[in-house]
Amino acid sequence: MQTSITPLERRRRWAYRAALLAIVLSLLAGLGLRQPNPPDEPRFVLAARAMVQSGRWLLPHRGSELYAEKPPVFMWMQAGAFELVRDWRVAFLLPSLLAALATLWLTWDLARRLWNRRVAHYAVLALFATLQFGVLAKRAQIDMVLVAMTTLSLWGLLRHLLRGPDWPAWALGAFAAGLGTVTKGVGFLPLLVLLPWAAWRHRHRADAVRGAWPAWLGAVPAFVAGTAVWLLPLAIALWQAPDPSLRAYAHELLFKQTGTRYTAAWHHVQPAWYYLQVIATLWLPGCLLLPQLLPAWRRRLRRGDPRHWLLLGWSVLVLAFFSASPGKREVYIFPMLPALAVAAAPLLPGLLRRRATRWVLAGYVWLLALAALAVGAGLCMQAGWAMRGALKRAIDPAAMQVFGAWLLAFAIPVLLLAAWARLRRAGALVVATTALLWTIHGLGLMVALDPYSSAAGLMQRVGERIGPGAELGMIAWREQNLLQADRPAVDFGFKQPWDVQWARAADWVAQAPQRRWLFVLRDAMSPCVDRAQAIDIGESNRNAWQLVPGSALKPGCVTPAKDQAGAGDDNGN
Structure with a gap:
């Protein structure tokens, strides 16, 4: 017998469908209308474009150098999106957009499975309404994709732990954690949900078959399989080609950019309470409800609700994990947000009546x-x-x-x-x-x-000034300059010292000084340049830039080493 739908329920369904349509359209708005903006977007698109142009997808490049600060998975996604749509303005944002939509669906489905459809609706709307979600959904950064993977991992793990046994979901959760780890090093964090689960079982003396530790070890092969998406090709490349630069790349990425970056961060150093201000600003308006949510959550935890034990316990562990590191950025705690939206959702109908x-x-x-x-x-x-x-x-x-x-x-x-x-x-x-x-x-x-x-306006002026037949080289450049140049440009290294870049540039210019120009950061200008011939071409992203014609370089002059603190650092996410 079919259950009749009340007029109130019908209105709620239509309102929710209208809200979903508004959410999708708002996230789509502007797709294809802008260029990649610094600091993070240009470097990823530059690496993805190099993959497409060269056909070499294993290792990302930033100009002529290997880019060892992040694994290539996100850049693979951007390059793959370009192969589908053939337009970088659209392709570079597609992975974040699709990840945002996937995160919303996973949040909805997890809340539906743990509670009901009405609670699931509130979870989705709460997540979307939080400012940080929209900020990252509209930017081409790794973090939105990472959050989609961590949410998928939690979705699989919690399906098994709270509504299982469900071994396929368990394996998928472990695999997603492995894939998230090679997308950005902290992708393993969903596995920490086992700690509050073990604490809950100990407190309530639960002995469910689905919680048996030996069976949980089955997650290890799935996790390894997820990491093997990239680590296996890298290992094969290292074994087949013992190239010192490749080994240096692997060491930089697997050790310095993971363990060292966590324990002894060299930038973005913040105090332990830093994430409180992130929550108070980027998590608006949800953070305004915390004075009412916290007592309600505490009551649920005292009653032993395993759903809140796992969702809130995992979120606290993530916050503690990132607070313990001296290096902190606002995006680091973003993976907590979907779990907290699910934990808040069953309480929101009551709170909104107040x-x-x-x-x-x-x-x-x-x-x-x-x-x-x-x-x-x-x-x-x-x-x-x-x-x-x-x-x-x-x-x-x-x-x-x-x-x-x-x-x-x-x-x-x-x-x-x-x-x-x-x-x-x-x-x-x-x-x-x-x-x-x-x-x-x-x-x-x-x-x-x-x-x-972006640097689009600046690089357009550069192209107009040097003319269509000129060649362009870059010294002390930023990723957006190389990405948005109107012609293939030559670089002399990104992390190389400025004096080394000038020496290489001088050799390059000497081969055809009449048609070769240098695009130079004004602070990096060499005394080997006739300043009278240097052209101030404009400012972009708070940096002043100059153009140097090949005839302006003094033959035989050697550029001295110069302090360039901060030059070439990757201050991205």
């Missing part, structure tokens, strides 16, 4: 909209602070006005929507505001600043 909760969420929307209104109006009217900011970043004031207009296009509809929704629809208001924010961000804000956020 007037205090609705006041908090409505206040967040009003403040966000009013801030956008004030900034947008100031940019449109070319206020003094706006013009000073544009000048400091070498941005055309007209572009700042366009940026301001798009802020107004966000703020005004949100204010009208907030006035209509009032307190009764505060939860829906937050979701609608977030969807509009990422739509405006993709279609307008990023497009308006793209020539200045």
